[in-house]
Amino acid sequence: MSAQKLAMVIDSARCIDCKGCLAACKQANHVSRGTWRNWVKEAAPPVENGPGGSRKLGRGHFQPGACMHCDEPTCVAACPTGATYKNAADGTVVIDPRLCIGCGNCIAACPYGARFRDPEKRIADKCDYCPERRAAGLSPACVDTCPTRARVFGDINDPDSDAAKLLAANQGKVVRIIARQKDTRPNMYYIASTAPQGWTVQPADPLSFDFLAGVVAPAVRWAVGLSGLGVLVMLGRQLMAGAGPAAGPGQEKKEDGHE
């Protein structure tokens, strides 16, 4: 387990869908045009039956989100180069842009759709909890800008952090959003309730990656193993023949019986 565990605790009932977090994130991280590192999902208010056959709107719900920096990240498992990995010091899921080759495996592997291929940098991109701002002692831009403090950020391994305190105060009422077939153990915690639900997707590896990992890699291991074994056997025979009386040129003559 990482020393720190940076996480976001979200009281989504406080969210007023102002989209300040989206704008602040884009501005702070120079996110390319047409792409977003975070989002606010909304559950439209249901139409309910009122007294005397009248109808009225129920309560809608806004749900802010972004990369959930999971403890069992399917994106990391799908990355062939280790360009995306779990940071051991703070628990964040990081992309090293220098090592990313833009293969796109991680994009399909994320059940939250948190990743996209940056159209300008041509590599994977997503929320990184604003490392530059954190280094300067600031919160991530989306947290700092939130007017209702719906997003609370901190190290939940540190009981004195705002995020840990909020979690402790709401014990038993904390909700996580997980994909139906796969709990990636996300580090984004929602208080009391959240909606919409069921928007996550089943994390999937591209066929090219499953074929590589499931067929090509074992086949190559077998081919290299067999070939290596053959070389060892030939070397063994060579050394044994070398130790015997009929060494060297004698054997060469024997091998060439085809004149």
Place this chain on the structure above:
Amino acid sequence: MSSDIRRHDKSDILMHWFNAGCWLVLLVSGLGLIKNERLNPLGAWLPDALRSLFGGGSAGGAALLVLHEAAGVVWVLGLAWYLAVNARGARFFLREVFSVRPGDFAWLARKMGRMTLGVGGELPPQGYYNMGQKAFAQASVLGGAAIALTGLVLLLSAKVLPASATGLVGWAVTLHYLAVGLVFAGLLVHIYMAAVSPEERPGLRSMFTGHVPEDYARHHHGLWLDALEKDALENSAQDKDGPGAGENG
């Protein structure tokens, strides 16, 4: 000592060792670029160790990627140079390597039996290359082409390709791994036969000097020597018929 026969041109020799050097650099740096629990050929310690030589962690990986990409470009430029200066040699090589004669498979099966288990019948005579060399050369040519093409896709991926190309990039990774893996499996045998096995010592020497002793050529590549002698006879006959005719190289 019998007279020596020319087997490799200077550019052939240069190309072979240049290619081998590039393979060494590309293979080692490439092994350092794979880091995934389902793909690591020998475990995560290998990429970790290689990355630690270049600063460690993903930064070390990034340095290896730069090295790998640069070496790949140099390798392809070297191949292009060879094709430019010795197109004739390249054509001869390809023709020899891809022409499989009757008896070649019997040769391969018997040779493998003799080298490993010590059983196997008479070896049918072989040409400029024996079937083992041909099989490996075919793998290197086809594998090399696949490696260069998929490598180009990977090189361009994060530089010019659009997001819609990720499917192509994913398959390029898969094919790149496959082609390198299969050529590498053959390479183990190639290096053993060429550099370790005592029978092929004159062949190894020829990869430096360009020449092999005549008796070695007769024993190992009898059909090649027959063809050379036939050519020489025809040439001298033509020379008697009329001077100036029948020059070839």
